[in-house]
Amino acid sequence: MWLFLLTEIMFFGGMFTAYLIYRIWYYPAFVAGSHWMIIWAGTLNTTVLICSSFTMAMGVYSAETRNRKALLRYLTLTLLLGIGFLGIKAYEWHDEWEHHHVPGLNFSTSDFTRVDPRYPLDKALPQDMAEKTQVYFSLYFLLTGVHALHMLIGVSILLFVIYHAWQGAYTTGHMTMVENFGLYWHFVDIVWIFLFPLLYLISRHQ
Amino acid sequence: MSTSTAIVLPPQETASLPKRSFLNNEYGLKSWLLTLDHKRIAILYLFTTVFFFTIGGTAAALIRLNLLTPGGELVAADTYNKLFSIHGIIMVFFFLVPIAPAVLGNFCIPLMIGAKDVAFPRLNLLSWYLFVTGGCFELYAIICGGMDTGWTFTTPLSTHYVNTNVVGAALGIFVAGFSSILTGLNFIVTIHRLRAPGMTWFRMPLFIWSYYATSIIFVLATPVIAISLVLLVMERAIGIGVFDPTKGGDPLLFQHLFWFYSHPAVYVMILPGMGVISEVVACFSRKRVFGYTAVAFSSVAIAVFSFFVWAHHMFIMGISNYSALVFSLMTMLVAVPSAIKIFNWSATMYKGSITFDTPMLYTFSFIGLFTIGGLTGVMLASLGMDIHLTETYFIVAHFHYVMVGGMVSAFMAGLHFWWPKITGRMYPEALGRLAASVLFIGFNLTFFPQFIVGYLGMPRRYHSYPPEFQVLNVLSTAGASILAIGYVLPMLYLTWSLKYGKIAGSNPWRAPGLEWQVQSPPLTENFPETPVVDFEAYDFEWLANQTKNEVQTVG
């Protein structure tokens, strides 16, 4: 399983590299772009994910202690939290669509070429830099999109795991499946732990 | 001939194939398509990859025919572009990358380490299906218009300027990539967990070492091409701006990501071959491989260093001069382990007792051709020289020397070497030697002129070229037709041998590996009882004792 996660690290690695490079190049655009992130949603989502990681860990623990009820309870909680995450993410995406921030499909620089009312101290971006916010949003959608895809896959597997757990599997000592799924889930959590500051936070203030 | 050969066939009048083996365990299409047996999966892979090879080879034949005349009268320019793109993509992603790991690796690894199967048989079957799915995408892309990006998918050409089926092709590679990842994963876990008792790391055949290195590359590098293809498809389909210079993206970034995979991938294409060569050289010299540890560690070294050199494909592409320096230096370093291996194989023959059966002949051509290919690689790695040589036929010659002269030769060596194990029958030896020689001659005739024409400056991917290059191109095309015979011949006689070949017996080469201690073709469960390994790899003295109390076939 760890080997598979290595694969995943490298999978995200490509995008993180791109993010880093363009951030260096188009710093102001990245700052401006991240000002449009909904910070409460991001924070909430981080919390949701961390909770789900915790419930997942507890689920694995319940499997270890062969406690079927607890296992079911924790897995279901994890599932709900996962779905919650996706819901909030969907809300955010919808918001970005409304603001014409989706590169390629629905994008306009107008939000960036005028002074942002919420950040009156910041100057508006000149046109050339405003164009570059597209790069920011491209990466934003890719990173969060691929992450959400992983969540989606995770949720589907989780359904399957819960079904089996309900039938009494995993609590008889054969718990590799739960364990490995746990690893996967935590990994997806870790990715978000990095995405959150990179996309939402670190440019809050400049 | 009989004195100079190591083949000990059982007396042919009385010999028979074992009654029970993985081949006749079950019958019917379903028993093949749903099999979990690594040996059957290997054979499935063999069929699919050979199928793709014929497609890629047909494209190659058309390329060479078109280049017979400077004007390129055979096909139109865009057809030509599609041809070499198809050729490159099929040959790399659907033939050479999967062929060695998935065919020989699947068949041999469990047998060699004394395991019943790979660690995750289901996953193994799944990778085959993924591979086939990827292949179908690719075929679909080829049939519905083809793609003319070259196998490197250079942006922004591939994202904005061609209107062929790039998305289909990229998706095909993407899916097939997952097949590689799963195979790599499977092998690593297999090698770690399923070794027979007593099979310590340094008792493993070198074949296993090099497959281990290959698998590492699979797992760590393949996802990067997956993500770069995703980015490419997104950019092409909905126009995000990551690689598009007009939106502020850097087209070079795509190449960074692409080569981060594709350079390690070229070692995926050669390391398994190196593993095969180690086995064959040892067996036919009847000697332990010279410097076992050096060879083992050089495999791992190649795998590790291969991650540091990717930008040598981009020396003139506009990367900074400083970083070109770094990457050139690293490339020089990665070339050294290959040199170590070559010398060790040669030294293995010293004071051996050498026979020249077909696998050994292919091994010779591997050693010679790979050395030439590798050394021209060093020329390309030298910054100043690369300026003149890059993007010319010199490169084409370089990588065909390493890929075709190197890896395909090694694969042929391996295929002939294990053929009796796989099918229980011998291939016709005389025809085998003939085909090996034909291949060697045809190969050199095809690709050596390309070195010269490349130094003269003929650019690659050219549908037509200035007339003064014609002579060399004619030679090359002539060579290619000989080469085609060299490939068709083994296909024919190997098929023939399935029914009419001599019965091989369990160990015709008197080779020491574990896989040779069981009947051929092996049982579905490989070993009737778990073997205990109390001998070193390539331990011919052990083998000599062993053969005294003859190996038995079960069933």
Place this chain on the structure above:
Amino acid sequence: MHYISPVLWQFLEKFLSRLPLFPPEASSIAPYSDAFFLYLLLISVFGTMVVIAMVVSFSILYRKDRHPEAIQIEGSTLLETTWTIIPLGLFLIAFVWGALLYFRIYNPPTNAMNIYIVGKQWMWKAEHPGGQHEINALHVPTGKAVQLTMISQDVFHSFSIPAFRVKREVIPGRYTTVWFEATKPGTYHLFCTQYCGTLHSQMIGEIVAMTPDDYQKWTAGSTSGSSLAQNGERLFASLGCASCHSGSADAHGPSLAEVYGGKLQMANGSVVTVDDAFLRDTILNPTMHQVAGYSPIMPTYQGQVSEDGLISLVEYIKNLNSNYRVHQTLNTSHVETVAPAAPAAGQGMVKQ
């Protein structure tokens, strides 16, 4: 031979006369390149020979008939180190030598004359400073260092002159440079070597190297009116650059006189050398190259100036020795000084 078969003979004659094995050496760098190639060839032949010698001699000495019983040998650390160190040493020499050559080829001498190259699917366009334009051909004088400043309008191309042993990628969105000094008059191949789409193999042309006298005649004979710098001056006025870059003390923008080749302090603290690529980039992406001490008011000219136009502007700024000419244009085109004409189009969405 002749009496055997005239047809065959003719064929052979044609065959051999069409079999060059070595490209012409027509630039000052070519001998160096070839010398290095010779070194690489030598070590390669040496390495291959060693391997072949080992394989062949062992095959003969220890084939089964002669040597029926193999003698097991474990290995030898001494040998391992030898064949690690020797190739490593040879490769490292190649690395150093190659790197030196690389920097020689990619670092133009300061006195080189500059020619602009624009690549697009599927043709080359050369623009001489004197305003001469050429398609799929390039005339250069011998004995003089020529620097090419190149850019692509669409995809990657690559400008390759095998006879000169130089080649450089032509990239969209960024200038790249290469230089050479032709030594032998003659006509040589020009190839686009980076695959660039359907007619990639038609993106070829010829390099005509001529003696300086001939070159002089050629330039005189093919001028098409105004020089690049003159075109640039016109653009400089009509695009409104002059309004801010007038060079006077109260101007919004810095003076551009003699800025080329010098070093500039940027707002983010770094120091850059002003070269062609920098000039082009500041016109398109002024925000990414903030000069210290000025506010980021310069509008972007992305999408408003063609690559040719940019080349003219760059050439003009490069040759701007004083602000005299700028003032001249200021006086003649007064309309534009009121409001910079450009930003109007810059508002809102600019998308292709």
Place this chain on the structure above:
Amino acid sequence: MSAHKVNEVLDTEPTHHAEHMVSPKIYALIFGALLLGTGLTVAASYIEMGDFNAVVALGIACTKAVLVILFFMHVKYSSRLTKLTVAAGFFTFIVLITMSLTDYISRAWGLW
């Protein structure tokens, strides 16, 4: 076959046979720490620290990730091999990023 050899084989097995069970207490502790970390980063992002904002945010993110990896994912209690695997993954990840950056950063240095 000697017992010594059997041990040698088992040592390289990646499964955690001697499974160490992490107690819920530790899980809860880590959970708390993670929540705290989240709160901290968000808070920190509202404080003007110049370049340090990024450093702090990423520092906290790394700490959080390490916590998850070590405890939730049991790496702390896993075999050397698992640890090595994880390390290898991050190593290649770093290689990808730094080696690409050698190009992007030194491009600005201009020609020789």
